[in-house]
Amino acid sequence: MLAGRRVVLGVTGGVAAYKAAYLARRLIERGAVVRVVMTESATKFVGPHTFAAITGSRPVVDLFDAEDVSPHTTFGRWADAVVVAPATAATLARLANGLSDDSVSATVLATAAPVVIAPAMHTEMWQHPATVANVERLESFGYHIVSPEAGALAGGDTGLGRLADPDRIADAVAAVLPGGPLTGVEVLITAGGTREPIDRVRYLGNHSSGKMGNAIAAAAARRGANVTLVTAGPGIEHPRVTIIPVDTAAEMADAAWAIAKKAEVAVMAAAVADFRPAEALDGKLRRADGPPTIDLEPTPDVLGGIAEMSPRPFLVGFAAETGALDEAIAKARRKGVDLLVANDVTAPGSGFGTETNQVTIVLPDGSTEPWSLMPKTEVAERLWDRIAELRKREGTST
Ligand code: CTP
Numbered sequence: 001m002l003a004g005r006r007v008v009l010g011v012t013g014g015v016a017a018y019k020a021a022y023l024a025r026r027l028i029e030r031g032a033v034v035r036v037v038m039t040e041s042a043t044k045f046v047g048p049h050t051f052a053a054i055t056g057s058r059p060v061v062d063l064f065d066a067e068d069v070s071p072h073t074t075f076g077r078w079a080d081a082v083v084v085a086p087a088t089a090a091t092l093a094r095l096a097n098g099l100s101d102d103s104v105s106a107t108v109l110a111t112a113a114p115v116v117i118a119p120a121m122h123t124e125m126w127q128h129p130a131t132v133a134n135v136e137r138l139e140s141f142g143y144h145i146v147s148p149e150a151g152a153l154a155g156g157d158t159g160l161g162r163l164a165d166p167d168r169i170a171d172a173v174a175a176v177l178p179g180g181p182l183t184g185v186e187v188l189i190t191a192g193g194t195r196e197p198i199d200r201v202r203y204l205g206n207h208s209s210g211k212m213g214n215a216i217a218a219a220a221a222r223r224g225a226n227v228t229l230v231t232a233g234p235g236i237e238h239p240r241v242t243i244i245p246v247d248t249a250a251e252m253a254d255a256a257w258a259i260a261k262k263a264e265v266a267v268m269a270a271a272v273a274d275f276r277p278a279e280a281l282d283g284k285l286r287r288a289d290g291p292p293t294i295d296l297e298p299t300p301d302v303l304g305g306i307a308e309m310s311p312r313p314f315l316v317g318f319a320a321e322t323g324a325l326d327e328a329i330a331k332a333r334r335k336g337v338d339l340l341v342a343n344d345v346t347a348p349g350s351g352f353g354t355e356t357n358q359v360t361i362v363l364p365d366g367s368t369e370p371w372s373l374m375p376k377t378e379v380a381e382r383l384w385d386r387i388a389e390l391r392k393r394e395g396t397s398t
Contacts, residue, residue: 001180001222003031007173008079008111010104011051011059013041015154016086016120016163021046023085023166024054030170035075036060037103039091063103072103076110083173084108085146086120086163089131095143096134114176118146118169123159144239146172168237171222175239180224181388187225188263188313189217190256190302192233194249196276198294199285203247206271207352210234212318213269215380217241220265223384228263230255232270249273249299260306265387266313268303269341271320271352275299307336314338314391316383320345320352325360325368332362338390339363341383349373361386 007027011020020042027034036051036059048059060071068074076082084091084104091104095117100106108115117138125131126148135145146169151162163169191213195203210233217229221240228242229235230252235243244255249272260266275296285292303317317337319328321344328342340362345351350358350373357379361369371382 001174001177001224002027002170005032005080005177006078007032007034008075008082008107008113009034009036009051010082010084010087010107011036011038011042011046012084012086012088012091012104013039013043013045014086014088014120014163015045017042017045019163019166020085021050021054023083023169024051026166026170027083027173028055030174032173035078037071037075037107039102039104041088042104060103063106072100072106072110075107076113079107079111079113081114081116081173081177082108082111083116083118083169085116085118085166085169087117089119089121089125089128089134092117092119092131092134092138096137115141115143116146116169116172116176117143118164118172119148119161120163121148121161122153122155122157123161126161144172144176147237171218172239174222178224180222182220182384183224185220185225185265186259186263187217187220187227188256188259188266189213189220189227189229189231190252190268190270190272191217191229191231193271194232194252194273194299195247196249196273196299197247197280198277199281199283201284204273204276206273208233208271209353210270211353211355212357212376212379213267215376216267216269216383219377219380219384225265228259230259230270249276249302253300253302253305256302257305257309260309260313263313265316265391266306267316267383268306269318270302272302273299303335303337314387314394316341316387318343319362322346325362328360328362329366329368332364333366337364339387341379 034055051059060066094105100109146164149162150160192210193206193208195205214236221238230244246252278295278297315337317340319342332340343359349356358373
């Protein structure tokens with residue numbers, strides 16, 4: 001969602017400043033027009049000419065030495081979004097207190113556009129109560145913080161504090177800009193494999209990694225949707241994705257059914273256990289007691305519950321199959337979905353835990369559309385394109 005959007009990139013003085021050049025490049029690759037403001041100390045780590053070459057425009061460093069008499073207000077008004085990356089601890093403190101004594105803080109103070117801040121510093125500085133309080137204050141202004149990652153830091157040590165990946169920061173910039181095709185649309189997604197307790201330490205589970213559901217959630221959020229991701233898997237960080245972590249099918253059902261009432265689209269990508277132990281042991285099953293007999297009972301059908309709602313969201317089901325498509329075609333009719341994504345989890349490069357997937361779209365009329373093997377992220381994008389076409393045909397605008 002960055003095509004033609006105007007982004008001011010503020011670079012401050014940390015060793016991660018060199019990565020801001022990659023961020024500028026990523027933003028431009030996504031279609032944004034980028035202008036750079038830098039602090040004096042940022043120029044000790046990366047030269048203004050690097051940004052001039054990448055963006056086609058000379059960065060503003062000294063507010064008093066620019067051609068424009070008031071570059072911070074000009075940039076502040078021009079920007080559709082402002083992103084500060086890397087933001088040092090000193091910059092966070094400056095911004096949290098409304099100071100405007102360098103080109104970056106002055107630009108942030110002078111803008112009404114959404115602001116994204118990607119801090120980078122040593123772990124001790126990031127975890128210092130002063131920084132924690134500054135970050136909270138910045139969030140209370142409505143600024144979006146792209147939290148740093150764990151990894152190698154300057155000086156040879158490792159820990160939390162490394163600048164987030166430039167793609168993550170670019171995602172956050174895209175997310176704060178209104179205007180995607182799913183803007184304002186409430187989307188429910190289930191993901192991951194549920195875990196049904198046998199005793200306090202063991203469970204019945206499956207091989208689902210949650211990657212497909214996460215990719216679908218990220219793609220919807222990128223298009224402007226407000227996403228609720230009910231997941232038994234790892235989840236994702238995105239300003240427009242709310243995560244509801246669950247373990248069991250029953251927990252997933254409770255959360256998903258509540259959200260489905262206000263959702264316009266529901267995508268059921270979770271691998272939900274169909275059966276659970278009728279009684280989970282409070283303690284631990286002991287080896288000495290010999291092999292247990294475990295009675296199973298059915299779990300709630302999360303998708304089935306949503307299919308019965310009236311009105312109900314546009315409903316997408318998944319079917320993990322291990323062979324021919326006949327069962328998926330029957331399922332598409334039986335389950336009351338608008339679209340079923342069938343994948344053969346035994347096919348090479350497809351299914352649980354892989355980065356790629358080969359799926360076939362099955363519609364309730366029995367028609368099938370096999371898609372070639374592609375990254376799960378690409379499947380997610382194409383799925384939203386297909387959902388948009390079908391919803392348009394039904395008379396909904398997105
Ligand atoms: N599903 C669900 N709740 C369940 C079981 C499945 O919401 N308790 C959803 C899945 O998220 C998926 C779809 O239903 O979107 C189909 O799941 P699948 O396990 O393939 O369907 P089943 O009806 O359980 O069929 P099968 O006989 O193959 O087990």
